[in-house]
Amino acid sequence: DAKTTQPPSMDCAEGRAANLPCNHSTISGNEYVYWYRQIHSQGPQYIIHGLKNNETNEMASLIITEDRKSSTLILPHATLRDTAVYYCIVRVAPGVTGGGNKLTFGTGTQLKVEL
Amino acid sequence: GAGVSQSPRYKVAKRGQDVALRCDPISGHVSLFWYQQALGQGPEFLTYFQNEAQLDKSGLPSDRFFAERPEGSVSTLKIQRTQQEDSAVYLCASSPPGLATNEQFFGPGTRLTVL
Secondary structure, eight states: OOOOBOOSEEEEETTSOEEEEEEOTTOOTTEEEEEEEEOTTSOOEEEEEESSSOEEOSSOEEEEOTTSSEEEEEETTOOGGGOEEEEEEEEEOTTSTTOOOOOOOOOOEEEEEEO | OOOOEEEOSEEEEOTTOOEEEEEEOOTTOOEEEEEEEOTTSOOEEEEEEETTEEEEOTTOOSTTEEEEOTTSSOEEEEESSOOGGGOEEEEEEEEOSSSSOOOOEEOOOEEEEEO
């Protein structure tokens, strides 16, 4: 799986949008971008994933650049409960030749949402 | 419905003791994963089951680590002759069948402290 690079920490004011960047310059054509987050003392939680198109769900939006070498996770209206470590993971989707099932986490971005 | 549960939530062991950590995945989930998370780090993959078959154990750090899932549901991670470097949070995750999002659902983890 391709390596990802994320800033170690970010701050965001409550109610504002939180934009978390991720670089994945060695991503392959069949690799997806996944985002998980881990709130303190809990297991990681899936947020969203995408291949090349921008994606949106009830939790967040994922913007992937045209060359797919970087992406941004957007939390449109951050709350205190969004304080967590956010992990950007690049992996091959299951069922694709050569795909694996495990998640390879880096050290992620510690997002702190403050009043 | 119930999520992934793990027991015990906390375990203190003396160096050299054997420990067994239990994971109850979400009912119907065929894939089960174990991860190890050291303090301040992201989770690291240990092993993967599809039903009762252990398809990948490449992440197990030594032959003191053993995992099983005999009936394709509950899984146990066993660590023999524990060492201080085994101190970590052990996370279990499960995944439903099908190719949809390949989202992994994580339990709260078991925090193992080896004295």
